[in-house]
Amino acid sequence: MAGVPNFPSLFSLDGKTALITGGSTGIGYDIAAGFLQAGASKVIIASRKEDGLKSAVKDLNSISGIKGKAVYVVGNVSTMEGVDAMVQALEAGELKDGKLHVLVNNAGASWAGLFETYDDWRTAKTFDVNVRGPFNLTRRMVRFLARAGTSTDPARIINVSSVGGTTVPHIGENGAIAYAISKASMHHLSRNLALELAPQHITTNTIAPGWFPTRLANPAIEKYGGIDAAGADNPLGRLGIREDMAGVAIYLASKAGAYVNDEAKAKL
Numbered sequence: 001m002a003g004v005p006n007f008p009s010l011f012s013l014d015g016k017t018a019l020i021t022g023g024s025t026g027i028g029y030d031i032a033a034g035f036l037q038a039g040a041s042k043v044i045i046a047s048r049k050e051d052g053l054k055s056a057v058k059d060l061n062s063i064s065g066i067k068g069k070a071v072y073v074v075g076n077v078s079t080m081e082g083v084d085a086m087v088q089a090l091e092a093g094e095l096k097d098g099k100l101h102v103l104v105n106n107a108g109a110s111w112a113g114l115f116e117t118y119d120d121w122r123t124a125k126t127f128d129v130n131v132r133g134p135f136n137l138t139r140r141m142v143r144f145l146a147r148a149g150t151s152t153d154p155a156r157i158i159n160v161s162s163v164g165g166t167t168v169p170h171i172g173e174n175g176a177i178a179y180a181i182s183k184a185s186m187h188h189l190s191r192n193l194a195l196e197l198a199p200q201h202i203t204t205n206t207i208a209p210g211w212f213p214t215r216l217a218n219p220a221i222e223k224y225g226g227i228d229a230a231g232a233d234n235p236l237g238r239l240g241i242r243e244d245m246a247g248v249a250i251y252l253a254s255k256a257g258a259y260v261n262d263e264a265k266a267k268l
Contacts, residue, residue, distance in 0.1 A: 011254045013040040014067075017100055017148075018253065019090070021046045021077055021137065022107035024056035026214030027160060027245050031104055032060055032070060034246025035253065040102075041068040044094050046075045046086060047107065077107055077133030078125065087140045100144035102253045105134035105186075106160040110179035112220065114172065123178045130182035134159060135189060142197065149201030156253050157193060157204040161186040165208060174223055183208075194262030203261040205252050212240040 004010070018035050022028040023045025032043045043060070047053055053072035060070035071094055075086030091098075109129040111122045138157060149155035163169065165183030170176065186206065193204040211217050211234075213227060221227060227239055251257050 006255070010256045011038065011250060013038040013102075013250065013254055016040050016102060016253070017042040017044070017095070018102035018104065019044045019046065019100055019141070020104040020106055021075075021133070022160075023047065023104075024049070024052040024072075027209060027212060028104070028106040029056055029060075030242045030245045031106065031160075031249040032056075033063060033242075034250050035102070036060060036063055036066045036068055036070060037246075038250045038254065039067055042094065043068065043070045044073055044090070045070060046073050046077075048074065048076045050074050077137050078109075078128035080132075080136055083133070083136045083140055086137075095144055098144060099148040100141060100155065101148045102156045102158065103138065103141050103145060104158045104160065104249070105137065107133055108160070108179075110176050112170075112174050112176045115175065115177050118178065126178040126182050127185075130179070131185045131189070134186060138193065142200065142202070145197075145202045146200040151201055153255060153258055154198075154201040154203045156257070157190075157197070157202060158249060158252050159186050159190050159204065159206045161190075161206050161208045163208050163210045170220070174220065176220075191262050198261055203258075205257070205260055205262060207245075207248055207252070209240060209245065210234065212245060 013035055018040055020028050020032050020043065023032045024047045028045065032045050035043050045053060045056060053074065057070045057072050073086055073089050073094065076082030107129055109126050111126070113122070145155035145157070162183040164176065164180040165187050168180065190204045190206045197204060211221055213221060252260065
């Protein structure tokens with residue numbers, strides 16, 4: 001009773017395989033890097049553009065001291081055909097053993113604009129990527145996750161949402177109402193999956209970032225007055241940094257987060 005059992009491995013991802021959509025840049029890349037540095041055996045990053053994936057994998061595999069490796073799969077989660085093609089490629093290649101320990105649904109799309117004149121194609125694209133994408137990819141990956149999970153160390157689904165899914169940070173021409181609604185949908189998707197999949201030893205949690213300086217967020221940050229101005233409005237006086245994102249994702253993916261199921265609304 002003197003100490004916590006197995007503490008040295010509590011935040012380790014040794015032996016785990018992870019799939020991260022939108023993993024070649026920004027938040028997805030930071031999570032991929034953190035997973036590798038936490039000992040993951042294999043981190044599969046996915047996006048539509050192979051050139052970006054190749055560059056990201058090269059950078060990830062150059063991280064000093066990692067034991068595992070980064071690989072990639074080209075895929076477009078915005079269509080059912082794209083999801084099925086990606087899953088087939090994974091089953092024939094990087095997931096031949098049929099097991100996936102961690103699925104991170106991170107790919108996202110967003111456009112700002114006035115509600116009254118918002119282009120419908122933007123609404124459709126936002127919901128295709130941000131809602132249909134994680135919904136369809138997750139249901140196709142359940143069999144891989146179920147094979148990897150156990151009662152004491154379940155497989156994990158981590159949905160990367162946004163504080164925009166729980167608040168209304170911007171309106172008018174700088175508003176992103178379709179994006180906000182889509183991220184609110186992701187929160188409720190997580191609630192449903194947490195109950196639906198727990199009997200198969202799969203947990204589901206949500207990370208809801210605020211502003212992190214990324215390609216997706218930078219235009220809005222600049223409109224706000226830049227990193228310093230945006231950070232000054234945060235109670236901590238700064239925006240999120242790479243360590244913040246990697247840290248919460250590692251917690252949710254490791255044994256430290258094994259008993260957390262739709263409770264981690266980590267608002268960063």
